[in-house]
Amino acid sequence: MSRPASQGRLLPYILISPLVVFIGALSFYPTVLSTVQAFFRVTPLDPPTRFNGLENFRDLFASSAVRTSIANTAAYVVIGVVFSVVLGTAIASALQQHFRFRGVVLALVVLPWALPGVVEAVIWNWMYDPNFGVVNSVLRSLHLIGSYQVFLGLSRWLTVALIELSQIWQITPLMALIILAALQSVPRDFYEAAHVDGANRRQSFRYLTLPLIRPALAVSSVEALVLSLNIFDQVYVLNGNATLGSSLMLQTYIVTFQDLNFGQGYALSLVATVATALLSMTVIALLYRRSQA
Amino acid sequence: MRTAQLLQKQLNRLALCALVALGGASLPIGAAAASTQSITVAMHYPSPPRALLDQFTKQTGIKVNWVEIGWDDLQTKIAAAATSNVYFADATDVDWSKVGEYAKTGWFYPLNQWFNPAQLKPDVPQVDTFEVDGRLIGMPFDASFMVTTVNTKDFRNAGVSQVPSTLAGFTSALKRVQATGMAHPLDIHFAAAEGLSTCWYQMTAAFGGRVLDRAENPAFTSPSSPGYKAMAWMVNAYRDGLVPKGNINMPDYTGFTTEMAKNRVAAVLCDYSGSVGSIYNVPSSSSVVGQTAYVPTPGANGPGANVANPDGIGIPKTARDPKAAALFIKWFTGTRNQAIWAGLNGPKDVIEGFPLPMRLSSLDLLAKSGKLAQAQQLEQLLRQHAEAPFLEGAPSWYPAFSNAVYTNIHEAAAGQESVQQAVQAIASQVRQLKS
Numbered sequence: 187m188s189r190p191a192s193q194g195r196l197l198p199y200i201l202i203s204p205l206v207v208f209i210g211a212l213s214f215y216p217t218v219l220s221t222v223q224a225f226f227r228v229t230p231l232d233p234p235t236r237f238n239g240l241e242n243f244r245d246l247f248a249s250s251a252v253r254t255s256i257a258n259t260a261a262y263v264v265i266g267v268v269f270s271v272v273l274g275t276a277i278a279s280a281l282q283q284h285f286r287f288r289g290v291v292l293a294l295v296v297l298p299w300a301l302p303g304v305v306e307a308v309i310w311n312w313m314y315d316p317n318f319g320v321v322n323s324v325l326r327s328l329h330l331i332g333s334y335q336v337f338l339g340l341s342r343w344l345t346v347a348l349i350e351l352s353q354i355w356q357i358t359p360l361m362a363l364i365i366l367a368a369l370q371s372v373p374r375d376f377y378e379a380a381h382v383d384g385a386n387r388r389q390s391f392r393y394l395t396l397p398l399i400r401p402a403l404a405v406s407s408v409e410a411l412v413l414s415l416n417i418f419d420q421v422y423v424l425n426g427n428a429t430l431g432s433s434l435m436l437q438t439y440i441v442t443f444q445d446l447n448f449g450q451g452y453a454l455s456l457v458a459t460v461a462t463a464l465l466s467m468t469v470i471a472l473l474y475r476r477s478q479a
Numbered sequence: 480m481r482t483a484q485l486l487q488k489q490l491n492r493l494a495l496c497a498l499v500a501l502g503g504a505s506l507p508i509g510a511a512a513a514s515t516q517s518i519t520v521a522m523h524y525p526s527p528p529r530a531l532l533d534q535f536t537k538q539t540g541i542k543v544n545w546v547e548i549g550w551d552d553l554q555t556k557i558a559a560a561a562t563s564n565v566y567f568a569d570a571t572d573v574d575w576s577k578v579g580e581y582a583k584t585g586w587f588y589p590l591n592q593w594f595n596p597a598q599l600k601p602d603v604p605q606v607d608t609f610e611v612d613g614r615l616i617g618m619p620f621d622a623s624f625m626v627t628t629v630n631t632k633d634f635r636n637a638g639v640s641q642v643p644s645t646l647a648g649f650t651s652a653l654k655r656v657q658a659t660g661m662a663h664p665l666d667i668h669f670a671a672a673e674g675l676s677t678c679w680y681q682m683t684a685a686f687g688g689r690v691l692d693r694a695e696n697p698a699f700t701s702p703s704s705p706g707y708k709a710m711a712w713m714v715n716a717y718r719d720g721l722v723p724k725g726n727i728n729m730p731d732y733t734g735f736t737t738e739m740a741k742n743r744v745a746a747v748l749c750d751y752s753g754s755v756g757s758i759y760n761v762p763s764s765s766s767v768v769g770q771t772a773y774v775p776t777p778g779a780n781g782p783g784a785n786v787a788n789p790d791g792i793g794i795p796k797t798a799r800d801p802k803a804a805a806l807f808i809k810w811f812t813g814t815r816n817q818a819i820w821a822g823l824n825g826p827k828d829v830i831e832g833f834p835l836p837m838r839l840s841s842l843d844l845l846a847k848s849g850k851l852a853q854a855q856q857l858e859q860l861l862r863q864h865a866e867a868p869f870l871e872g873a874p875s876w877y878p879a880f881s882n883a884v885y886t887n888i889h890e891a892a893a894g895q896e897s898v899q900q901a902v903q904a905i906a907s908q909v910r911q912l913k914s
Binding site: 230231250251315316317336338339340342424425426427428429430440443444445446447448 | 554555558559561562580583584586670671672723724725727728743875876878879882885886889890893894895904
């Protein structure tokens with residue numbers, strides 16, 4: 187009798203073992219390897235691999251291109267998280283209402299999320315085009331500009347904002363879906379009770395909806411944070427390798443695969459990983475845990 | 480008992496999954512082993528016509544799988560495959576700018592056992608671009624070099640019958656074209672991409688110098704040096720409005736040449752040899768058919784040099800069948816085939832975007848057939864003016880150098896820094912890379 191019982195205890199471990207192996211091989215091992223190698227000089231142009239302590243980090247932070255990319259990435263994160271979560275909440279609130287063709291609208295809203303980042307960036311590149319772009323055309327027909335303008339590549343913060351706009355367009359549907367799911371789980375009785383107590387729509391949203399969807403807001407904020415901190419496709423297509431709008435991920439790619447300085451590439455990846463983890467934990471501490479309390 | 484049965488079932492399924500996975504993994508290896516005379520060629524060019532590849536298979540028994548990958552992605556793939564010691568192709572791209580890097584890393588077989596650079600030199604003037612310390616890292620497969628292209632009709636309309644051969648005269652002529660109503664008559668790359676770096680080397684050559692000296696030290700820091708003057712001239716051309724403002728963010732070569740093909744500009748500096756025949760004279764995509772011509776590159780005091788940036792093909796150390804790959808390279812770079820890729824048999828056998836054959840003998844064939852626009856002029860430019868951008872070949876740290884070049888010139892043009900600051904930043908990067 188004891189044998190089947192012990193096998194029963196083993197079963198869950200056996201069942202999850204493929205996943206453990208998978209995560210270990212594809213996530214844990216590379217993370218450990220990258221972390222260790224970040225403290226070594228690793229480049230095929232200057233073998234052999236040798237320990238160099240914090241030199242990779244010192245060299246990286248001395249580089250103006252890296253510092254610019256970190257500042258730009260901070261801007262991408264702030265703009266990306268704030269706008270995608272706020273817009274996602276607004277879209278989710280609208281989609282919670284029942285109206286004709288709601289299903290079609292929902293499908294259309296999700297569409298940008300379904301497209302690959304590179305494809306979207308190419309579309310936005312056409313839209314921003316200084317010769318035939320629709321953005322120029324619209325602004326000119328509204329008499330906001332006199333002649334067609336170059337939007338990308340001349341002003342740093344305009345370039346950063348426009349690149350991030352294309353990413354917001356891509357990631358907002360995901361935020362909307364997460365928040366919509368949370369909104370639909372709020373019992374209608376609560377709103378009726380609030381209405382009976384004299385709360386108007388704004389007060390219901392402020393004091394009822396927001397606290398109840400806080401966990402979803404935390405999840406969507408972390409999603410937006412991770413996606414905007416790792417922005418690459420849009421930056422590469424819309425801005426090329428220019429430092430002006432460069433991101434941390436683009437700089438990691440340049441250092442690793444163009445300069446072939448793998449040690450510095452590992453170090454920059456480690457910086458991105460630590461930043462992602464710390465910022466995600468901060469968001470969760472601010473939003474999620476407070477809602478749990 | 481039920482738990483035991485369930486466990487048994489799960490274990491059976493796991494075993495089955497493992498079997499399928501192992502079987503699936505072993506199949507391609509077995510297949511590859513059975514057909515050793517099949518090679519993969521990974522290039523950033525479209526494939527030669529299938530019928531001609533089939534002819535090669537008939538002659539040699541070697542089947543060619545041609546894989547086209549974008550230039551940047553291909554460079555990443557070469558580096559990733561080499562560092563992880565994984566096969567991805569039997570023959571692949573060896574860009575002129577990567578020669579120093581590959582010589583240092585040893586990622587490619589020297590081709591000397593199959594090709595003799597000294598014997599090739601009279602017919603293949605750019606072969607030495609691919610040679611480092613006697614080792615032939617790649618075999619050139621085209622004769623791409625930078626040229627100056629003008630729309631002769633636009634210049635004539637502006638009262639310029641003879642395109643000036645000095646940069647001062649050329650600038651004045653462009654301003655006259657501008658006065659006729661063409662807002663920005665000159666095309667130069669300004670996006671932060673390799674094309675901008677190459678254009679600076681070209682303009683430096685036009686001013687009569689090179690960006691690095693023989694010891695690979697910066698030769699562009701003095702305001703009187705050709706490199707400094709070239710950068711200042713380029714940045715001023717952009718800031719003064721001779722160059723379309725949109726070029727600051729136009730990394731795509733197709734978009735760049737479209738400006739000329741659609742007559743939005745009247746001249747292209749740092750154009751590719753072959754553009755007139757393969758782009759500007761193609762009626763389906765050009766509105767300037769018959770109007771464009773190659774002219775000697777304007778220089779400081781007369782015609783300047785043309786920087787050579789040929790593409791090469793090599794055999795990575797991870798190749799499965801280097802001998803078959805070498806046979807293919809011989810066939811691919813043969814005199815007649817080179818002429819065919821450039822149009823000897825007419826458009827049906829052309830490799831789309833192919834600039835020029837790397838062999839002078841192939842150019843002769845084309846010139847005699849009359850199927851290449853301005854073939855004799857191109858041949859003359861190739862023989863007399865095409866120069867390697869670096870005296871000792873591209874340095875092993877070239878990619879990091881080029882990155883510093885194009886990001887800083889881009890920033891100078893965008894007004895984020897001065898030419899002086901850009902020059903100092905690039906020089907500082909060179910010193911750091913050399914240390």
